[in-house]
Amino acid sequence: MSRTPSEEKNLQLVLDMFANVLEPLDSSAADQYISPDYIQHNQSVKPGREALKEFLDWARGENPNSTHDIKRAFVDGDHVVVHYHVRRWEGDNGWAVCDIFRVADGLIVEHWDVLQNIEPGGPNPNSPF
């Protein structure tokens, strides 16, 4: 395995954030993982950590039973990538999401993502994951 101890730590920070913030949509746990200087690149959310917490609260109200299934995760230095499946409700085809996080000093400081609706019925019988 080629991961350094620092990379393992960065990856674990992000996986812990998924488990404790994103999966339960729990804004109260966000400050343990997200820097106060958080730079948001998702175009649908206002910038900054406070806006992220408001978004989590909103999402929890809209879809309290949503799930975020991690399919694969990678780390390269201070960047962590997570490929996962969001389903907002039972039976939802959901979204494929690729998140990229930059970590500094034990906190997530920057975030990019790409999100795509999963639409069954295309020409490829392979799973999107």
Added chain:
Amino acid sequence: MSRTPSEEKNLQLVLDMFANVLEPLDSSAADQYISPDYIQHNQSVKPGREALKEFLDWARGENPNSTHDIKRAFVDGDHVVVHYHVRRWEGDNGWAVCDIFRVADGLIVEHWDVLQNIEPGGPNPNSPF
């Protein structure tokens, strides 16, 4: 830098594939980078290497001046991640794309991607990249 020689090689293979296959949409160079057993997870393309080459030929016919600007790229063992901006024509807002490749024995053997339209005018003044 935490990348091993093998990781550097895997990353370079993918960057070379972008330069020589994806950016020029040149299917004739694909066999140098893509395994005959290529597993495609993009839902809009038929599975396999030959279908990928047909897709490249089609895309080149549709949008011969398209560009693929790499914003960041990562490697973790045998997986390479590329975050890039596709524009099909001048002035196209384009797509944000995150590609994930698995490399084995010096060839790309598996590919997942997530693709999103870039839509200006949202609540976040930060760039999607």
